[in-house]
Amino acid sequence: MPEFLILLLPIAAASGWWAAKRSVRKEREKLRNAEIDPAYFRGLNYLVNEQPDKAIDVFVRMLEVNSETVEMHLALGSLFRRRGETDRAIRIHQNLIARPTLSSEQRSQALMELGLDYMNAGLLDRAEALFSELIDNNALINTSLGNLKIIYQHEKDWQKALDVTRRLEEIGEEDQSGDRSHFLCELADIALQEGRDEDAKNYLKEAGETAPEAMRPLLTQATLSLQQQDYTTALRLYQRVAETHPAFIGEFVNQMAECHRATGQEQAWLEWLKALYQRRRSLYVMLAIADEIEHSEDGDEAIRFLNDELAANPSLLGVQRLIRMRLTQQGSGKTTFLETLDALVQSMTDTQSAYQCHRCGFTTRTLHWQCPGCRTWGTMLPTSENNGRYSE
Numbered sequence: 033m034p035e036f037l038i039l040l041l042p043i044a045a046a047s048g049w050w051a052a053k054r055s056v057r058k059e060r061e062k063l064r065n066a067e068i069d070p071a072y073f074r075g076l077n078y079l080v081n082e083q084p085d086k087a088i089d090v091f092v093r094m095l096e097v098n099s100e101t102v103e104m105h106l107a108l109g110s111l112f113r114r115r116g117e118t119d120r121a122i123r124i125h126q127n128l129i130a131r132p133t134l135s136s137e138q139r140s141q142a143l144m145e146l147g148l149d150y151m152n153a154g155l156l157d158r159a160e161a162l163f164s165e166l167i168d169n170n171a172l173i174n175t176s177l178g179n180l181k182i183i184y185q186h187e188k189d190w191q192k193a194l195d196v197t198r199r200l201e202e203i204g205e206e207d208q209s210g211d212r213s214h215f216l217c218e219l220a221d222i223a224l225q226e227g228r229d230e231d232a233k234n235y236l237k238e239a240g241e242t243a244p245e246a247m248r249p250l251l252t253q254a255t256l257s258l259q260q261q262d263y264t265t266a267l268r269l270y271q272r273v274a275e276t277h278p279a280f281i282g283e284f285v286n287q288m289a290e291c292h293r294a295t296g297q298e299q300a301w302l303e304w305l306k307a308l309y310q311r312r313r314s315l316y317v318m319l320a321i322a323d324e325i326e327h328s329e330d331g332d333e334a335i336r337f338l339n340d341e342l343a344a345n346p347s348l349l350g351v352q353r354l355i356r357m358r359l360t361q362q363g364s365g366k367t368t369f370l371e372t373l374d375a376l377v378q379s380m381t382d383t384q385s386a387y388q389c390h391r392c393g394f395t396t397r398t399l400h401w402q403c404p405g406c407r408t409w410g411t412m413l414p415t416s417e418n419n420g421r422y423s424e
């Protein structure tokens with residue numbers, strides 16, 4: 033190596049050191065510029081630890097400093113909505129949408145959030161318009177359709193609920209034929225109330241084809257036939273429901289009795305009930321048998337039957353029926369004790385729930401096709417009001 037080159041080595045080393053130092057300084061500067069406000073992490077930390085109150089305080093303070101952070105606005109709006117401060121959530125999301133710099137994805141997200149705010153505030157028309165706009169823009173279609181389905185059910189607009197449910201299935205959502213069958217039954221109920229029996233029949237037929245295992249279309253058809261005094265058809269339909277959904281027999285056992293009596297088939301009815309009772313110790317079948325014995329034979333025999341059955345399967349409704357049979361036998365005027373007992377048992381049965389949602393546990397005294405608690409269709413099942421000894 034020539035000598036002068038050796039002399040240059042320290043200079044090269046120094047310039048290399050200087051260049052490296054400069055590059056490190058630049059990197060540090062870049063990092064400093066990109067540094068995220070520590071408050072942001074503090075806020076996130078509160079969120080992770082499920083302390084939304086503190087998180088909101090932090091984010092609100094940050095918002096004044098850094099109002100350009102779209103994601104944070106979205107998160108904040110959502111937090112306000114969850115806290116029930118819908119007005120504030122709406123303001124945040126409306127401001128966000130007004131920004132021209134939003135990407136189409138961010139705008140869709142903000143529209144979705146605003147739609148949810150409106151739903152929360154009960155402004156369903158506005159929410160519907162936003163979700164429809166999203167669908168028209170091919171954005172967040174599944175969620176928008178799902179929200180529209182909730183809105184239309186709330187508004188009892190069953191035809192629209194039916195349409196959006198069909199669209200949800202078309203775009204790959206899970207089968208919702210059970211819900212669709214209920215919407216058709218709702219349309220049938222409205223048609224019946226308005227005296228459009230033919231329309232009702234068509235809706236019920238479609239409801240039955242939509243969900244062949246469903247109880248409701250059969251039961252409504254049976255009720256319609258009974259109203260039209262077509263006892264044979266009504267009975268055939270009730271028997272089908274009894275076979276497919278025996279736990280619900282309490283809903284229609286009296287109607288079945290009416291059909292049998294109207295057609296003079298009391299004996300066949302009693303035999304049918306007894307055969308069913310052999311297979312299934314149902315409280316309502318037991319009561320129907322007691323009623324039938326009382327009607328066709330005599331009160332003593334009915335009371336004996338009830339006494340025996342209640343000893344094996346005690347139930348409040350059974351005791352009440354027993355008291356009333358005794359009251360009937362003894363006539364009026366001399367039965368103060370039994371009347372007091374009857375009133376007492378009545379007050380106890382008044383507070384009993386007959387149905388419970390197997391999804392959320394909500395209990396009701398009458399059968400609701402849609403659970404009033406979780407708004408799911410077809411989840412109410414008869415409760416065991418006798419400690420499970422009956423197979424209801």
Ligand SMILES: [Zn+2]
Nearest residue numbers: 389392403406
């Ligand atoms: Zn429920």
